Amino acid sequence: MSNRYAVILAAGQGTRMKSKLYKVLHPVCGKPMVQHVVDQVSVLGFDEIVTIVGFGADVVQEQLGEQVEYAVQEQQLGTGHAVMQAEAVLGEKKGTTVVLCGDTPLLTAKTIQDLLTHHEQESAKATVLTAHAEDPSGYGRIVRNQEGLVERIVEHKDATVEEKEIKEINTGTYCFDNEFLFNTLKKVGNDNAQGEYYLPDVIEILKKAGETIAAYQTSSFEETLGVNDRVALSQAEAIMKRRINEKWMRNGVTLIDPEQTYISVEASIGQDTVIYPGTSLIGKTEIGSDCIIGPQTEIKQSKIGNGTVIRQSVVYDSEVGSQVSIGPFAHIRPNSEIGDDVRIGNFVEVKKSTLGKGSKASHLSYIGDADIGENVNFSCGAVTVNYDGKNKFLTKIEDGAFIGCNANLIAPVTIGKHALVAAGSTITDNVPGEALSIARARQTNKEGYVK
Incomplete structure (x- = not known):
């Protein structure tokens, strides 16, 4: 496997955790969330893995050591802004880049590989990992056109009443053509409810430019769970515990x-x-x-x-x-x-x-x-x-x-x-x-x- 890169977003403070411990370092079944993500990515043999750090950068680096490279997001201005911090490392490279969140400890190497495979088979410039959620509250929605192709991704806060009824959600994990990713990020604005630079806006910009946008829907919604508070942390712990216990029984x-x-x-x-x-x-x-x-x-x-x-x-x-x-x-x-x-x-x-x-x-x-x-x-x-x-x-x-x-x-x-x-x-x-x-x-x- 060559010309494949990974960017792991781990710069958020995680205020909803209400904890002195940096969010992505909260453990799930004994291992910090971000370490779960890095371990699964490492199985796939990426050429480079860049972790975006911000709050608590020193303790994250102490945990991950030399397994990854680092880029610092000094100001928390959104996911698009976070990925831009990796430009110094990846900006000039050709190939495919996977962007993942450091608070998704249940995501497996198999799902990441399936996403990569689908992205390359579709010759897409961007591919979104999606899932079906019975309760999509808080998630970005996948808006498709009449042909079923991805039109755009709309954040929950910015969604209309009709868009909030959509149950196909954005999991926050993506594949991009690396050159197109960094070129397009420079065109992303912050005219939204949060005043932030959203990574999903790259999808809409590429779509308007006539580029191919794909979506790979995983069958396992629970695998895509993002942990933002202690309730979600307990849910992730229960899912991971069941997964581990079933493995040993088998x-x-x-x-x-x-x-x-x-x-x-x-x-x-x-x-x-x-x-x-x-x-x-x-x-x-x-x-x-x-x-x-x-x-x-x-x-x-x-x-x-x-x-x-x-x-x-x-x-x-x-x-x-x-x-x-x-x-x-x-x-x-x-x-x-x-x-x-x-x-x-x-x-x-x-x-x-x-x-x-x-x-x-x-x-x-x-x-x-x-x-x-x-x-x-x-x-x-x-x-x-x-x-x-x-x-x-x-x-x-x-x-x-x-x-x-x-x-x-x-x-x-x-x-x-x-x-x-x-x-x-x-x-x-x-x-x-x-x-x-x-x-x-x-x-x-x-x-x-x-x-």
């Missing part, structure tokens, strides 16, 4: 209740995994095959191995091996590595720690800043005491050690291989391998004391 994942399951667009799941209701997979989370996840489980930016079970628990920024059992009510905090065949039981918290293969912490324990070997037993109520009020310290427990109930391991400390720490002990010194360490006061009974 790829061999069981979702017991898809309506109550949230899966990030960046997440991946292996076959024959079962996801129970109330589960959220956030960010670039990877779930292996044959897992059972949920109910009521949150996993963020983590990698989970095959055959692992995680119930009613939270896992953040960590790696969990295969055949692991976690929960219920466990909390795996960032920078933890849980090895294969490990058991993390109810009300256990793990933070920035490594647990080797086959180790167990079955209930009511805190493991923080610890390096735990293989086949270690961490009994009920045992704690690594890692913080002195100023600094964190490491606890090291070597293979095969047994930590008794309600033991406190005061870091920094090392428990040797196959050592045993007696229940109720507070350990402040290293324990040699195969030793039994008891650190508690001897029991004394005062008979008759109560009397």
